[in-house]
Each structure stands twice: as structure tokens, then as C-alpha cells.
Amino acid sequence: MRTTSRRRRTVLALPALLGGTVLALAACSGIPEDAPNSEDAEATVTFRIWDDTVAAAYEESFEAFTEQHPEITVDVQVVAWEDYWDRLPEDLEAGTMADVFWTNTANFGAHADTGQMINLDEAIGGDHDAWTEPVADLYRRDCTQWGVPQLWESTALYYNTDLVEEAGVDPTSLRWDPTGAADTLVGAAQALTVDAEGSTADEPGFDAEDVVRFGFNAQHDAQAIWLSFLAENGGRFQDGSGRYTFATPPGEAAFGYVVDLIQTHQVAPAAEDTNNDPAFSRELFLREELALFQAGPSALAHLVDAGFDWDLAPKVEGPRGRISVVHGVAAVGNAHAADSEATIEVLRWLGSAQGQRPLGESGAGIPGVVEAQEAYVQYWAGQDVDVQVFLDAVEEGTTPAPLGPRASGGSNEISPVFQDMFAGRIEVPQALRQAQQAANEAIGD
Template identity: 55%
Template sequence: MSTRRGRRLAPIVAVAGALALTACSPGSSGGGGGGTDDEGVTTVTFRLWDEAAAAAYEESFAAFTEQHPEIRVEIEQVPWANYWEQLPLDLQAGEMADIFWTNTSNFGRYADAGNLLDITEVLGEDHDEWNPAAVELYERNGSLWGVPQLSDSIALLYNKTLLDEAGIDPTTLAWSPNPDEDTLLPALQQLTTDSAGVTAAEEGFDPDDVAVWGFNAQNDLQAIWLDFLAQNGGVFQDGDSYAFSSPEGVEAFTYLVDLINTHHVAPPAADTNANGDLSRELFVQGKLALFQTGQYSLPFTADIGDSFEWGVAPMIAGPEGRIGVVHAVAALGNADTEHPDEVAEVLRWIGSAEGQSFLAESGAAFPAAVEAQQTFTDYWNEQGVDTTPFLEQAAGPSVSAPLGPNSNAGLEALGGYFPDMFAGLIPVADALAQAQDAANEAIAE
């Protein structure tokens, strides 16, 4: 458990690979691989969607070119809003960059279609050590298809001021569908207060006038419900198919939905459905006691200032322990590149601890190269933030982010049911069954 007094940090844009990552930048629509000039210098093109990461890569590639003067790397920025629409069009037209970013929901279709370089063949074992969980995300049909760049794990940000007043140790909190084993709900009832200062554990508590919420139970795949599902022994996917509508799934989602609609210790789903960042905003304002999230939320703690003390603790445990989602952004090699040898050198560089250190040194991104992770940790230590719980969870039991060639279609299908389920408008068992059928139908089309 780590604590600090909130103080102003330099503003940073979070670029770690959140599943709903929306950081984007003014894009250039240019595409296509690079070429070789009259002086024998080959240009390799590199596409991504995030401006802050692009700035770090600019520094990284400058260092690379010093070591490989015969290769320069040209960065293309395409905004997230257009990225996935543009990508297949450029691949089909032969205008795609030599190397490009992806997330787990999108790479499978391109690997299956033969659009990608096989990293297992291109690099073999000649690379620095990567986070094993990040590597597994980009393995398919016995090969590795992406070089892991940034990764996320889940931990618990907590308002130390509020928890100290309530006498609650965040490291001891665990949820369970068995009330006799559940320590989370009783703690949340003490931490949730209405505007008159009455806690949710006391008679007279007004759920319609809450001043401080206990926990960010909400429709958040990465930080909340996929973790709770795995911690109860449930699975989200069986192969590429969806399998979350199970007794274990019903128990896990019922627990979360009840925190919102029965116990009133989490913000209303109508509000968090409309604003996925609301819980983060409430935590920064001192109106949320426990905020389960990934490293991507750390930069926003700059806005806490000196209003309260906060810290980082291990994520909430479940019946089967602390099992968290690990997600990663990877760099893919275009199989149609005209410069495979030069692309291989760039891929080797951006997979190295030296190459990824530029992403880590500003504290904005947690690198997948293991030896570069200390750079990220050192940055936050200088800010008074101990990121050990994130590191420990990254190395601990984990569950994969959504995978499969049509994963996006499946996730979109869930969107027709999960918001209403969290709002209490559809019974949990019914919503899960309908959502699973819709998702499996969507990926089969």
C-alpha cells in the first residue's frame, strides 16, 4: 500500500492501452510504406493514434537512427476516431504503413488474413524480455503477431483521508457472493455518505442525496466487470466465442449491479453510462473513496492537488483471489512491406528496453519491455507515488482482454444490453443470456 499527499504534477496524456483508449491527435491521412533515397537511406513508416506517444517515439527513433544511420522512421498519426476505419482500407489499397499500432480487439482478423509479419519468424528469440501476459495477448495459431509496446494492469486508488477516518485498510477488502465472506460491501456502506453525513450503513441514509460514493462499480470492462467475472471462476470467452452467461457470471454481475441499485454505494448507472470518466472525476474531487483502475488514470491525479491524501493499493480481491485484466498495445509489421529487413530492425528496437524507455520516462505509459518498467516506476516515485501494486498485479494472475478476429463486433453487441443491466432495467440473468447470444451471432456474421 502506498500513500502520498496530492500535489500538482506536470500534465501528461495517458496513452497506455485502455480498451476504450480515446486519446487522439491531429492526424495525417498519408499512408503507404517508405522508400530508399539516393543516399541509400531507407524510410520505414510507423502509424499510431496517440499524439503523446508519437512525441516519445520521435525521440526513440532519433536514437535509433543514430545507431542505424541507413534507416529513418517516419511517424504517421491517424486519430482514434478514424483509425480502425482507415486501417483495412489502406491495407487493401497497399497504402498501409510498414509498422502500425493495434489493440487486442483488432489484430486477429489481420493475422488470419495474412496481412501481418510473423514476429516469431522475424525476431525469433532475439529480443528483450516482454511482459508475458502482454505477449500472450498477441499469440494466435502458434505464432506471435505483434511486438508488445504498452501494457496495463489494475490496482486500487483510494482516498486515504476517508479510509483513515473510517478505520478501513484497503488491502483487506474482498468481495464475495457469500455475505459471510464479503468484506467489501460493509466497508463501502461505511464509506458512502449522504449530504447530511449519514452513512449507507446507518438508518436514515438518503440514497437520493449522496455526497461521497464508496466504489466505482460500473459498466467498465477492463477495470471492473471482467475482473469480477474472472475472480468468481467465470470466463468471458471460450476460444473466440463468448461464454460469460454462466452461474459464476450471474453471481459476479449481480454483485456489481446490487452495489449500484440495491445498496446505493456506487454512482447510478445512468450517470456512468453517459460519462465513462465520471468515476475518475469523482475520485479526483474527493467524492469517491475507492477507484479501481489502470495505470492510465495516474496522470489525472494531478488535479487532486492538496485536497486530500491518496494512495495505491492492490485491486479488490474476489473468491479466487486478485485476478486482473492485462491489456497491451502492440506494433504490427505489414506483410506487404517492401523493406522487411529494415522493418525487422525497427521492430527489434521498439521491442527493446532502450527503445521503450522513451515511452516510460514521462510516466505516461507503462512499457511492455520488462527492463524498461523501472523507468516508469522511477518517474512516479519522484512524484511520491508507489506503483508497486500495479507491477505486482501485472506479474500475478490475469485474464486476457477480449480477443478474436471479430471481437469488436461482439463488444458492440454487448452494448445493447449491458448499460440497461447495470441500470437495473433488465434482470442480470436475462441480460447476460441475451447479450451472449447477440455477441456470438455478431462474430459469426
């Protein structure tokens, strides 16, 4: 596979959230004017999301749905990300929430626990097309399925082909090892990090105060970086009850390795730049000031018109292999929907290959329905990008995004401490203990 700057078609980016760290895609609020409509419709099911670009793909999907179910109209509504999570509990309480709505892993648990969501095991059961199992599992709670997986992300390694060839780096076989015995990432990142005089980070005289190109995007980014490093070293972010458990020897070694890439080896951008700007490393990569960029498929839309050749490789391997963070958006049903039968029909459609195929065909993100994923692969093949590496990641090993009914509160406590840790202001063991204690107190543990 080879990617170039020849692509011009507009693409959609996957909205994703890991509380307090990265990637929330804001969208303009409003209701599309061209929603499917039928004069013969007997029921209107409302569907709320937070991204108006993805709404266009859903509109196409629901046109086909209404052809098969002329008695049901689906009204797609968009609420901007900035307002979405404040309005959600308010509208549920007031009885004005949409019949079907998007949610994420950090927020669905509380509403499932209070009986505000439709139990999908009872409503749909196993009568649906195959879903990507690690994504569907994110929305199982108390042995019950609450969410229909819609769009999801894993992680891969974007690399500048000319830069890695020049440095003699093979991006497909990079490995990190906190003991150093089998490590190849540090050496590769040093060979790719260059100062203003042309010296690399592994050469005498290298000036770390005047770097013009970094090797790797080590940073406070749970989705792309530290959650997978933690899992690949045998650590766990949370236990089965949602309690935080990362302040352990494997956790210290994993986080210490990532922090050292910034503070000791100086092959990654300064935390002061990346802590408050999730897009900083991506912009460096676009300017060819970063050679290796580990990220999810939502970066594709931003890199599609890059003026240089880049490619994709599997994410960096760790001591326990490659373990990718899987995060996804799900559609859930409002238990108090005005027409529960029509709402369940819409949920069935959203969990079908036919219902999700327009999502894949638009390049919006990887569909949760397995059969619909080929449409996504083919879309990007038309852009000269082979995205199979993202799909393959779930077969190698996965670790979940933050879970639990109070996960947002826990993340709010973790993030500022981690920012100080990545900036070198707090030693790793102390930071992990402090963050873990504060997060567990925040969730009432």
C-alpha cells in the same frame, strides 16, 4: 508511498480500448515535424499510432535507433483515434498502410488471419529482450506471435487516504464474495457512502436519493471492474476459440454482485451517469465524491494534481484471489512493407529495452519490455507515486482483454445490453443470456 498535490509535471496517458466500454484516448492527427532524418538514409520505415503525445517519446527512441542504423529513417505518423480503425483496413487494401503500426486485441486477429501482418516468430524469433508474458500472449494467434507489446495496463485501487482513515477502512485487504461469507467490500463501501445529512449507507435514515459521496465505482467498465470480477469468481468471458461464455452461474453471481452495489446497496454512482461517461467516476474521485476508485494506470495523469492525499492499493480481491485484466497496445509489421528488412529492424528495436526506455521515462505507460519498466517506476517515484502495484498485478493473476478477429462486433452487441443490466432495466441472468447470444451471432458462431 504517499501522493499529494505537489506534482506539476505534464504526464502522458496510456491509450487503451475495450470495445464498447471504456477508455479510448483520442488524439489529434498529424505527422510530427521533427521526425528523425538522415541524408544518408537508404530506407524510410513509417510507423503509425493514434496518440500524438506518445509520439514524442517514440521520436526520442528513434533518434537513438537512427544513430545505430543510419541507413534507416523512421517516420512517426499519427492518425486520430476517430479515424484510425476505419482507415486501417482501407489503407491495407490500397497498399498505403504504414510499415509498422499500433493495434489492439480487438482488431489485430482479422488482419493476422489474412496474411497482412509479419510473422514475428519467423522474423525475430526469441532473439529479443524479455517481454511481459501476459501482454505478449494477447498477440499470439494460432501459436504465432504477431505483435510486439508496447504499453499495457493492469488494475489497482486508488483511495482517498483521509476518507478511508476516517471510516476505519483498510483498502489493502478488501475482498468481495457473492455468498457474503468473506465479504468486506460492501461494508467498507457503505461506511464510505454518505448522504447530504452526513448519514452513511449502513446507518438508519440514510437517504440514497441525496448522496454526496459514494464508496466504490461499480459500473459498466470491463477493464477496471467486471472482467476481473467475472474471472475472480471462476467465470470466463470467452473460450479458446473466441466464443462468448459468460452466461453461467459464476457469471451471474459476479455480475449480480456488481449490479447490487449500484441498485441494492446504493454505494456506487447511478449507471445512468456512468454508462455513457467513462470519466464520470474519475471526476467524482477528483472532487472527493468517491472514496475508492478501481482503475488502471492511465488515470494517473488525471489525478497527479489532485488537491488531496490519495494512494494506491492492490485491486479488490475475489473468491479466487486477485485477477487483473491485462490489456496492451502492440506494434505489428505490415507484411507488404516496401523494405521488409528495414521494417523488421524497427520491430526489433521496438521490442528492446533501449527502444522502449523513452516510453517509460515519459510516464506514458508501462513498457512491454520488462527491463524498460524500471524507467516507468522511477518516473512516477519522482511524482511521489509508487506504481509497483500495477506491475505486481501480473504476478498475482491475469485475465485477457477481449480477443478474436471479430471481437469488436461482439462487444458492440454486448455493451447496450450490459448498460441496461447495470441500470437495473434487465435482470442479470436474462441480460447475460441475451448479450451472449447476440455477441456469438455477431462473430458468426
